[in-house]
Amino acid sequence: MAVKKIGRQTIKFSSPPSILTTASIVGPKEGQGPLADYYDEVLEDDLFGEDSWEMAESKLLKEAVTIAISKGKLKIPDIDFMIGGDLLNQLISTTFAARDLELPLYGLYGACSTFTEAISIGAVLLDGGFADKVIATTSSHFSTAERQFRYPLELGNQRSLTSQWTVTGSGAALLTSSGNGPVVTYSTIGKVVDLGITDVNNMGAAMAPAAANTIATHLTDTGRGPEDYDLIITGDLGKYGRDIAVELMKKEGFRIVKNFTDCGIEIFDDKKQDTHAGGSGCGCSAVVFCGFLYRQLILKKIKKLLLVSTGALFSPTSFQQGESIPGIAHAIAVEMKGN
């Protein structure tokens, strides 16, 4: 059989699946950021009417999925598979939402890289003829992430300047085997890369090597150059991680500066919003893609996009045991046809 894999880590879709609709819903802080106009919903209160932030995050994900499906004029049972994950242990945001939605679930964990991992598996299911409609989704929440990964918020710890602000939000993308939306043409699956970073307040540095590796591999596998994309955008490297990634790519022979940015940089105005290095979390690249970027694709302001969600595989357990923080990044190429 003709293998649709090219190079070492890249899948080329023979019938590129369409992203029919997207939905994004964010917390109050994200709603005050520069991309505010592009979200479907902005919460007034990050508890979203729930008793815990965890259940609020799960409700965000359920809401994003529901909006994306209804925008496609479909009903929940029309969807073949739900594919997704979140940052919380045992994926409680995703699994409690999947329970209520009653959809068959492929649960994923790739830290903040999960959004593009979900799009990749969704596109594989569609292009391979295993499904006709799938929903890919992730979420994160500032308050659930802080208390799981760092300290109780009540402690009021000071945040270092390299620290990032976990995005409260969820994005969902409805993928179909045919349609007029932007299409997923390539997917480059990342390796776990670890340059020995042990600073838990500098996730950007932990993820930058994986991002650089995946982008360089994608360009090598596809024979494309950085200039073939209108925009190459990473998930949540933040401003320090972005600079490290630029340097690392230069060492691999790719000069990527002009058309390269990061969802974590774009989502907040760090001067006004005190978010330090930028946004982060599974929800970061999800809401930036499902809000702002998807709109640019529909308007054909961006015609070729490389989205590279980036994950720091930070475990408080292994970190306390003296291990470093590895990273992983998965890329998807999304393209819009026509003038």
Add this chain to the structure above:
Amino acid sequence: MAVKKIGRQTIKFSSPPSILTTASIVGPKEGQGPLADYYDEVLEDDLFGEDSWEMAESKLLKEAVTIAISKGKLKIPDIDFMIGGDLLNQLISTTFAARDLELPLYGLYGACSTFTEAISIGAVLLDGGFADKVIATTSSHFSTAERQFRYPLELGNQRSLTSQWTVTGSGAALLTSSGNGPVVTYSTIGKVVDLGITDVNNMGAAMAPAAANTIATHLTDTGRGPEDYDLIITGDLGKYGRDIAVELMKKEGFRIVKNFTDCGIEIFDDKKQDTHAGGSGCGCSAVVFCGFLYRQLILKKIKKLLLVSTGALFSPTSFQQGESIPGIAHAIAVEMKGN
């Protein structure tokens, strides 16, 4: 395009991928169990030469992957994708192993259902023409699971009779698009099912509804009856969960008793080994499949197998917030041709 999905939740593979080789490696206790003869390796010490149980678990997974690949007379770079996960937060067993193996990774989380989820995605990648060789793997470790999900082992807590013993072990299956091994013919992706169980010492009860739902859906989707399988085996319901699943399936119109058992029941001799309700963990169905069951398929003592790995989506966080414990189960049909 002809959709390879049948019924509500089932994929039918058009060119069923082959399970070329498997490997299994277990801890000392598992090595004293009834299936001891079928493992590739039995550890003398569950620290496996490492400083922590977590790093020992990661080494188990890496070792299982390495053995499975070498049995196939292949080298690690011959593998297109690694697909897998484990029970530990942030999948540290899997991601640290993937870092060392330098393989592109699809990280999954489905609690103890992850093994069949990995086989499902692996078979999708192969049957869809996206890869030629993939490795599907999971692991678990008694000591890492106890301290993450329950209590420090040093406390010496008494174990209730419905509690299960997390298997220390890892299994890996090397799947190829063609070959003479047993083939994966169907995959039924489970929904998250929750009947409101809140007893953290009775995971079998939490998982049984999902297992019954997936098996009933599989039989309905495929038009098969329980008697079409030589064996239907769940992942880690244990003896109480198994009985609940039998009752629940009866309510759905399926009488499954004779050819139905559970990996968690088979892996230990509960009378001699004091394992109470049975084995559990991501590694349980993985090592029972990669050891005993795979051998029975090769010997054609079992020709049609339905493996249903079962996961309790137990989160200490959501549990402390008063939430119940949902379950999920994914099924794969594995068949061996010839007399």
